Amino acid sequence: MKQRFSVIMVICLTIATGVAGRAAFIQVFRDPRLESLSKRQFQSKVLVQARRGQIIDRNNEPLAINTEISSLAANPKKIQNRKLLARLLSKALELPLAQITEKLKDGNREFVWIKRHIPDEKVDQFKKWGITEPTGGLLPGLWLVKENIRRYPHGELAAQTIGTVNLDNEGTEGVELWKNSRLEGKIVSMRAIRDALGRPTLYDASAVADAKDGESIQLTLDASLQFSVEEALKNSLEKTKARSGSVIVMDAIHGDILAVANAPTFDPNLRGSSHESKRNRIIVDGYEPGSTLKPILLASALSNGWKITDKLNGEHGSIKIQGRRISEAEAHEKFDSISLKKMIQVSSNVVAAKLALKLGQDKFISSLKGFGFGGKTGVGFPGELAGWLPPVKKPWQPLTLATVGFGQGIMVTPVQMLRSYATFINGGYLVEPKLIKNDLPNEVPSAPRRVISPEVAAGVVEALKTVVDTEGTGKKAALEGYVVAGKTGTAQTVDSKTKKYSSSRYISSFIGFAVGVEPKIVILTLLDDPRGVYFASETAAPLFRDVLNAVVTRFGIPMNAPLAKVSTPKTTNTLRVSQAHSEPVSIKKLELQGSAPNGKLVFKMPELRGLTIREALNTLQGYPFQIDSTGTGWLKTQSPEAGAKVSENDRIRLKFESEDEAQ
Amino acid sequence: MKHKHWFPKWIFPVLLILSIATVALRLKIVNTVYEINQTEKIISNSKHEKEKSELKIAALRSHRRLEILAKSQFKLTQPTAKQVVYLK
Numbered sequence: 158m159k160q161r162f163s164v165i166m167v168i169c170l171t172i173a174t175g176v177a178g179r180a181a182f183i184q185v186f187r188d189p190r191l192e193s194l195s196k197r198q199f200q201s202k203v204l205v206q207a208r209r210g211q212i213i214d215r216n217n218e219p220l221a222i223n224t225e226i227s228s229l230a231a232n233p234k235k236i237q238n239r240k241l242l243a244r245l246l247s248k249a250l251e252l253p254l255a256q257i258t259e260k261l262k263d264g265n266r267e268f269v270w271i272k273r274h275i276p277d278e279k280v281d282q283f284k285k286w287g288i289t290e291p292t293g294g295l296l297p298g299l300w301l302v303k304e305n306i307r308r309y310p311h312g313e314l315a316a317q318t319i320g321t322v323n324l325d326n327e328g329t330e331g332v333e334l335w336k337n338s339r340l341e342g343k344i345v346s347m348r349a350i351r352d353a354l355g356r357p358t359l360y361d362a363s364a365v366a367d368a369k370d371g372e373s374i375q376l377t378l379d380a381s382l383q384f385s386v387e388e389a390l391k392n393s394l395e396k397t398k399a400r401s402g403s404v405i406v407m408d409a410i411h412g413d414i415l416a417v418a419n420a421p422t423f424d425p426n427l428r429g430s431s432h433e434s435k436r437n438r439i440i441v442d443g444y445e446p447g448s449t450l451k452p453i454l455l456a457s458a459l460s461n462g463w464k465i466t467d468k469l470n471g472e473h474g475s476i477k478i479q480g481r482r483i484s485e486a487e488a489h490e491k492f493d494s495i496s497l498k499k500m501i502q503v504s505s506n507v508v509a510a511k512l513a514l515k516l517g518q519d520k521f522i523s524s525l526k527g528f529g530f531g532g533k534t535g536v537g538f539p540g541e542l543a544g545w546l547p548p549v550k551k552p553w554q555p556l557t558l559a560t561v562g563f564g565q566g567i568m569v570t571p572v573q574m575l576r577s578y579a580t581f582i583n584g585g586y587l588v589e590p591k592l593i594k595n596d597l598p599n600e601v602p603s604a605p606r607r608v609i610s611p612e613v614a615a616g617v618v619e620a621l622k623t624v625v626d627t628e629g630t631g632k633k634a635a636l637e638g639y640v641v642a643g644k645t646g647t648a649q650t651v652d653s654k655t656k657k658y659s660s661s662r663y664i665s666s667f668i669g670f671a672v673g674v675e676p677k678i679v680i681l682t683l684l685d686d687p688r689g690v691y692f693a694s695e696t697a698a699p700l701f702r703d704v705l706n707a708v709v710t711r712f713g714i715p716m717n718a719p720l721a722k723v724s725t726p727k728t729t730n731t732l733r734v735s736q737a738h739s740e741p742v743s744i745k746k747l748e749l750q751g752s753a754p755n756g757k758l759v760f761k762m763p764e765l766r767g768l769t770i771r772e773a774l775n776t777l778q779g780y781p782f783q784i785d786s787t788g789t790g791w792l793k794t795q796s797p798e799a800g801a802k803v804s805e806n807d808r809i810r811l812k813f814e815s816e817d818e819a820q
Numbered sequence: 821m822k823h824k825h826w827f828p829k830w831i832f833p834v835l836l837i838l839s840i841a842t843v844a845l846r847l848k849i850v851n852t853v854y855e856i857n858q859t860e861k862i863i864s865n866s867k868h869e870k871e872k873s874e875l876k877i878a879a880l881r882s883h884r885r886l887e888i889l890a891k892s893q894f895k896l897t898q899p900t901a902k903q904v905v906y907l908k
Contacts, residue, residue: 746892
């Protein structure tokens with residue numbers, strides 16, 4: 158008995174020694190496999206997401222902000238009834254059933270996005286569709302992830318400049334792309350110890366400190382001026398029916414770009430806009446400048462000893478060079494001997510061609526290059542074009558030199574043209590245009606360089622002032638109370654099919670400034686393919702006037718020219734409110750219900766039935782709706798119905814019927 | 821005959837105190853970490869609320885919105901040339 162007990166004891170001791178030895182071995186010696194198992198069980202990887210920096214204007218007005226939004230994710234492995242869940246999700250999220258079924262099909266996957274960026278209203282409806290449990294949580298296998306989403310509170314304002322981001326908040330266009338590395342901040346991946354429920358608890362504090370939110374980017378744009386400029390451009394596009402248009406406003410001394418408007422435009426809050434509408438045309442598109450290049454030719458001539466009073470013969474409206482006829486823009490323009498100043502005022506192609514030939518290729522090219530043509534401006538915006546000058550490896554043909562003289566056969570960008578005009582009012586310095594106000598030290602634009610003397614600049618301004626005179630081509634650019642100088646340009650464009658100059662498509666532009674005021678601001682307006690009267694004098698010049706009006710109003714620039722005598726309205730000590738109304742006050746006001754998540758205003762549709770056409774349209778006057786009205790008489794049916802929500806740009810259909818029709 | 825212990829008697833209370841102190845310290849650490857987490861969550865929520873408010877303020881004072889309201893709710897229009905009085 159005793160012997161048997163001893164044997165059992167020995168066996169037990171041996172086993173215990175073995176277990177203790179193994180335990181000691183595991184504890185003392187390293188085993189990579191066990192280490193990784195332990196890490197997987199007790200540690201988890203946590204991504205500390207940095208907040209994307211804001212984009213603000215020069216007065217700290219936010220143009221791009223982040224906000225939180227929910228995204229729905231699923232673990233197909235943990236879902237019990239995939240078919241039913243797919244059907245419920247399809248209804249709740251308004252997604253095709255096949256798409257959700259496909260996502261939930263793969264039972265081996267542990268993570269799949271069902272839908273990113275779901276509006277709060279839809280999340281609130283999950284209970285209604287039975288996607289939540291009685292306890293309030295989502296059904297097993299589903300969870301909501303909080304994500305940051307980029308919002309643009311001003312909608313279309315400066316959309317092409319600000320740009321867009323993708324679903325993962327990475328910049329894809331504009332400043333969002335250009336300054337992505339500064340905006341996105343630093344994302345840190347670190348290990349955290351998990352508690353019993355798998356929640357990360359003990360963080361690595363030093364790693365958390367490494368995570369850094371993105372920097373804010375301050376633009377040189379002025380949001381208020383930007384809005385006025387965009388409104389002016391929109392109105393001009395409606396009037397001229399142009400295919401597209403652009404406006405730039407720049408501080409001629411510092412190179413700060415104060416407004417950049419492009420139309421058609423897009424709302425960066427909405428996905429799926431065309432690439433065409435996203436292009437920042439003033440920087441990434443080139444065009445032939447036409448007559449707006451003549452002041453550069455004049456500056457070149459004045460720098461080489463010519464005077465603005467020097468005369469050249471206008472050859473009665475046309476001249477033949479290498480067998481090709483160069484004529485004035487309009488057949489009735491038949492000039493004899495005219496001064497260089499007059500050449501600018503009347504925009505003579507013949508005199509410009511002759512001046513270019515007399516000046517010679519070397520001097521003219523040197524001036525063009527000096528003004529920065531054929532090279533990037535240094536604004537730094539992605540996709541900037543350098544423009545194009547005819548190659549100088551072999552001498553230019555006289556015809557080439559002559560046509561470049563009046564702005565054809567050369568490609569420039571609007572921003573290049575604008576900065577070349579800035580030299581005329583800043584004393585002859587070529588500045589680097591600037592879109593970012595808080596640039597890093599290594600990104601600061603280089604110092605302006607002198608390209609023309611102050612005397613030459615003053616001479617060109619003198620000539621440009623005559624353009625806006627009553628006899629000049631740009632008289633519609635004049636703004637009462639200010640001395641305005643500038644130049645019109647109506648350039649032919651090349652037809653992409655025939656590869657020849659089109660006889661029906663033109664680019665009309667005007668570049669100019671108010672003289673003798675502070676701040677010194679230069680403006681470019683450009684309309685591509687205006688219909689009907691396409692001349693810049695009738696299209697781009699009036700747009701310039703509207704933009705200049707917005708500029709002087711925004712910066713409170715005092716007038717410096719005598720006003721024409723206008724009949725002053727009688728004023729009394731009492732303010733007459735009715736003076737503010739051009740139309741009688743409408744019968745009903747629409748109730749404002751707030752703003753949609755995309756920033757659009759939402760109104761309550763009023764009851765309009767029974768109103769006459771005038772009454773109904775008066776009620777809707779000023780609201781941002783698209784109105785379709787048919788018939789005459791009294792309003793019989795309206796869509797949407799009274800009480801329904803109606804937001805900006807929604808279509809409102811009104812059907813009127815006269816009493817006879819009703820019977 | 822008196823049985824002689826091979827370790828001193830005071831070791832038991834010392835070990836007990838050390839064990840309790842270790843557990844208490846561990847609990848305190850866990851508690852502090854949870855508190856830090858809660859505070860971080862509050863900070864994060866506050867940041868989001870701030871961003872939401874900024875967005876709302878920016879949207880409310882957006883020029884486009886004010887223009888629409890001026891034209892629609894108050895029926896204001898741009899003054900005509902005759903309505904403008906120049907002050908010298």
